[in-house]
Amino acid sequence: MKKISILGSTGSIGTQTLDVISHDPEAYEVEGLAGGYNIGLLGEQVRRFRPKKVAVATRDLAERLRIDVPAGTEVFYGEEGLLEVAAGTDAELLVTALVGSQGLKPTLAAIEAGKHIGLANKETLVSAGHLVTALAERKQVSLLPIDSEHSAIFQCLNGENKDHIHNITLTASGGSFRDRTREELASVSVEDALKHPNWSMGAKITIDSATMVNKGLEVIEAHWLFGLSYDQIEVVIHPESIVHSFVEFVDCSIIAQMGLPDMRVPIQYALTYPNRMVTPSKRLRLADIGELHFREMDFARYPCLAMAFESGRKGGTMPTVYNAANEVAVERFLKGDISFLAIERIIAEVMAKHEAIDGPDLDTIVASDAWARSAAAQIRRS
Incomplete structure (x- = not known):
C-alpha cells in the first residue's frame, strides 16, 4: 500500500484525491490529513480513512475535532499541524493542495523529510521555486505535478x-x-x-x-x-x-x-506514477x-498574465510579490471591498513599488510576502 498524506483535504483537489483513493482502497493508506476550517467534512474524512495525524486551522477547532476522531488519531493545529501532517508521518507521498503561499513551509519540510510531492499548490514554486527545486534535487525527491496543465506537459x-x-x-x-x-x-x-x-x-x-x-x-x-x-x-x-x-x-x-475535464486523472497519475491505473473518469x-x-x-x-511573465523574468522576490498581492486583492474582491478590475490594478501598483531581491532565502521570501500583503491591503478602492 502506498502511504499518502494530504494538505488541504477538504478542498477541491483534496476531496478528489480521497475519491481516487476510495476507488482503490487496497492500494493506499492515508497517513495524514490537514483540513483547515471545515471540521465537519474533515471529521467525516478522518472517520472513513483513519489517518494517524490530522490538522486544523485553530486550537479551538482542534479541541472540537478531538471529541470525534477515532482512537489512535492525533490532532494538531496551525502551522505546527501542517508541518506534522507534511513531514511527521510515514507517508511516501505528500499531496499539497493548500491554497496560497501557506503551502511553502510544509512542502519544504516534507522534501527535507524525503517525501515525494504531488504538487497542486502552485504558489510554492511561484514564491520559492529556486529553493524547492534545489532541495528536491538534493534529497532526490520527485515533484509530481497535479495541475492538469503541468501533468499534461509532464x-x-x-x-x-x-x-x-x-x-x-x-x-x-x-x-x-x-x-x-x-x-x-x-x-x-x-x-x-x-x-x-x-x-x-x-x-x-x-x-x-x-x-x-x-x-x-x-x-x-x-x-x-x-x-x-x-x-x-x-x-x-x-x-x-x-x-x-x-x-x-x-x-x-x-x-x-x-x-x-476531470481532475481525478492527473491526481491519480501523480499517485501511481510511473504506472497507469483504471480511473472512474x-x-x-x-x-x-x-x-x-x-x-x-x-x-x-x-x-495579469502579462504581469506574471514580467515578474517571472524579473525573478528574485518579484514572483512572491505578484502572488501575495493577488491573494490579498482576490480576498478583497470576494468580500465586496473592491471591483473585479481593481484586482489587476492592485497587483500592478504593488509590483511597481517593489525592488526585487535576487536569490532570496526563505526569510527574505517570507518578509517580501508580508510586505506585499500589507501594501495590497492599503491600496484604496478607487
Missing part, C-alpha cells in the same frame, strides 16, 4: 530529451468572463466571477481563472518544473479544456495530452465533441 515529456523542446503551450479555459469585453468587466459581481464554465473549483482559484492569474502562476511554475525559459512558454485559450497542454519539439512535432470520444477551438492569447485583455 506526460508529453515522458521518454523525451528535454534539450529537444522548442516550446510548451499551456491551455487556458478563459475563465468565467472569456466572452466578455473589458468594458463589460467593470460591473461584474462576485457571483458572476464564481461561475466557471468548465471546472468546479474553490473560490480563490476560480477568480484567478477569470483574471488569468491562475495561468500566470502556472507559467512561473512550469519554468521551475521543466527548467524552461519564459520565451519557451506560451499560453492559448482553449474553451473546451480537452487539450490540457502540449509540447512542440525542434523537429516541429507536437505531442498533446487530452481528456475530458469518463472516456473522451472526439467524434462526440466534434470541434475544438483555440484563440491567440490577448495580453491587453488579460494584463
Whole structure:
C-alpha cells in the first residue's frame, strides 16, 4: 500500500484525491490529513480513512475535532499541524493542495523529510521555486505535478530529451468572463466571477481563472518544473479544456495530452506514477465533441498574465510579490471591498513599488510576502 498524506483535504483537489483513493482502497493508506476550517467534512474524512495525524486551522477547532476522531488519531493545529501532517508521518507521498503561499513551509519540510510531492499548490514554486527545486534535487525527491496543465506537459515529456523542446503551450479555459469585453468587466459581481464554465473549483482559484492569474502562476511554475525559459512558454485559450497542454519539439512535432475535464486523472497519475491505473473518469470520444477551438492569447485583455511573465523574468522576490498581492486583492474582491478590475490594478501598483531581491532565502521570501500583503491591503478602492 502506498502511504499518502494530504494538505488541504477538504478542498477541491483534496476531496478528489480521497475519491481516487476510495476507488482503490487496497492500494493506499492515508497517513495524514490537514483540513483547515471545515471540521465537519474533515471529521467525516478522518472517520472513513483513519489517518494517524490530522490538522486544523485553530486550537479551538482542534479541541472540537478531538471529541470525534477515532482512537489512535492525533490532532494538531496551525502551522505546527501542517508541518506534522507534511513531514511527521510515514507517508511516501505528500499531496499539497493548500491554497496560497501557506503551502511553502510544509512542502519544504516534507522534501527535507524525503517525501515525494504531488504538487497542486502552485504558489510554492511561484514564491520559492529556486529553493524547492534545489532541495528536491538534493534529497532526490520527485515533484509530481497535479495541475492538469503541468501533468499534461509532464506526460508529453515522458521518454523525451528535454534539450529537444522548442516550446510548451499551456491551455487556458478563459475563465468565467472569456466572452466578455473589458468594458463589460467593470460591473461584474462576485457571483458572476464564481461561475466557471468548465471546472468546479474553490473560490480563490476560480477568480484567478477569470483574471488569468491562475495561468500566470502556472507559467512561473512550469519554468521551475521543466527548467524552461519564459520565451519557451506560451499560453492559448482553449474553451473546451480537452487539450490540457502540449509540447512542440525542434523537429516541429507536437505531442498533446487530452481528456475530458476531470481532475481525478492527473491526481491519480501523480499517485501511481510511473504506472497507469483504471480511473472512474469518463472516456473522451472526439467524434462526440466534434470541434475544438483555440484563440491567440490577448495580453491587453488579460494584463495579469502579462504581469506574471514580467515578474517571472524579473525573478528574485518579484514572483512572491505578484502572488501575495493577488491573494490579498482576490480576498478583497470576494468580500465586496473592491471591483473585479481593481484586482489587476492592485497587483500592478504593488509590483511597481517593489525592488526585487535576487536569490532570496526563505526569510527574505517570507518578509517580501508580508510586505506585499500589507501594501495590497492599503491600496484604496478607487
